[in-house]
Amino acid sequence: MKVQVRNLDKVSIIDGTGDVDLYSSPLLREAMLAEIKADGPSVLVNMSGVTYIDSSGIATLVEGLQLSRQTKTRFGLFGLRQNARSVLELARLNKVFVIFESEAEALEKIGSVQPFAGV
Numbered sequence: 001m002k003v004q005v006r007n008l009d010k011v012s013i014i015d016g017t018g019d020v021d022l023y024s025s026p027l028l029r030e031a032m033l034a035e036i037k038a039d040g041p042s043v044l045v046n047m048s049g050v051t052y053i054d055s056s057g058i059a060t061l062v063e064g065l066q067l068s069r070q071t072k073t074r075f076g077l078f079g080l081r082q083n084a085r086s087v088l089e090l091a092r093l094n095k096v097f098v099i100f101e102s103e104a105e106a107l108e109k110i111g112s113v114q115p116f117a118g119v
Contacts, residue, residue: 002049003031011042011110013103017049020057028057032064036073042110043068046103048079053087065097072115074098078106 001024002017012035016028028045035043045061047053061077068075078100080088088094098113100106 001027003027005031005035007040008107010040011044011107012038012040013044013046015046015049019052020050020060021052021054022056025056025060029060029063032060033067036064036067036071036075039071040073041115042074042076042113044075044100044103044106044110045077046079047077047081047084048103050081050084053084058087058091058093061097062093068115074110074113074115076100076106076110076113078103 001019004015006013006015014028014031014035018024020028032043032045043064045064065075076098079102080099085094088097100109
């Protein structure tokens with residue numbers, strides 16, 4: 001897995017590419033938690049390059065969501081492929097995360113998301 005962080009107009013975008021599994025999820029976790037702790041108003045995780053995600057990857061995303069609530073940071077996902085979307089739906093986490101279809105939609109709408117959105 002490769003993880004890259006971009007900043008666009010006070011929004012941190014974390015681009016993940018490859019499999020998010022037990023071995024690679026710490027890379028995503030490190031980047032995600034660092035951006036949330038950096039006290040920026042919004043963090044988005046770009047899932048369009050994620051080819052596979054297992055329970056440890058889901059746990060990493062949930063940890064990011066929990067920390068974002070504590071720090072009142074807006075947090076969202078975008079670009080989910082069908083396999084990742086299915087995993088979130090099976091766990092009913094699609095109701096917990098703020099999910100956007102594209103980067104353009106995410107950048108347009110993240111500012112209106114309540115920092116503590118979700119369940």
